[in-house]
Amino acid sequence: MESAQSIKALSALAQEHRLAVFRLLVSQGPIGLPAGEIAKTIGISASAMSFHLAQLEHAGLVRSWRRQRRIYYAVEIDAVRRLLTFLTQDCCQGRPEICGDMGVLADVCGAEEE
Amino acid sequence: MESAQSIKALSALAQEHRLAVFRLLVSQGPIGLPAGEIAKTIGISASAMSFHLAQLEHAGLVRSWRRQRRIYYAVEIDAVRRLLTFLTQDCCQGRPEICGDMGVLADVCGAEEE
């Protein structure tokens, strides 16, 4: 994932309500939830919800589809994985031995590299 | 990691120059780099660099220490791990079987859970 795309995704996540929506959708998985139900759960107006969902969708973090009158949203897991990978890429220049005394660093180096 | 702390961290990362600094420091590991060298590498003024490094530090994503005249910055890997965990927590409500056709979802569910 390139830098500009990652910034879009991080900006989308860096907001109280959108972060809550994102985590709700992560917990929901591919089944997703309709916009109205998300708004009710999070506790914001329909128009604010629409705005935030559009931000998340433009950032590529969620996708949407219509089923009858409802518009469902679900997390776009591939994009999430690309973002996490981008953030931890080249960790310690790929040399876990220089992570040395940091213990946990090796975990991240290992966990996120492709 | 709680929501407010995560938002601080995500806001800190959601900016072109800070994201570049973060990735540079991730690649550098615990050895870190002095502020001036980071500024030169990224290509921004010393005062802008100072501002951005403070943002990253207040967000808990980096730490700093002085050695002679230089102030070194290094990534705070524990905070990064907590952030990534927070983002992918409760993925599919912990039931990989409902991730079903999404393939990669299982990877993220597995990779980030504690």
Place this chain on the structure above:
DNA sequence: TCCATAGTTCAATATTCATTGAAATATGGA
């Protein structure tokens, strides 16, 4: 067709944020 439901779009407002350059602070060497 008429109506209710479900979402989106729009304009206005208030707030937050990045950048600049100048001034201030801190360290270490001569």
Place this chain on the structure above:
DNA sequence: TCCATATTTCAATGAATATTGAACTATGGA
């Protein structure tokens, strides 16, 4: 002590963002 280097702080400016409520669009049932 004096000076150069390294970095931070500050005030001002311009740009981006969240929220609100009202208006608009789309869907499906009676």
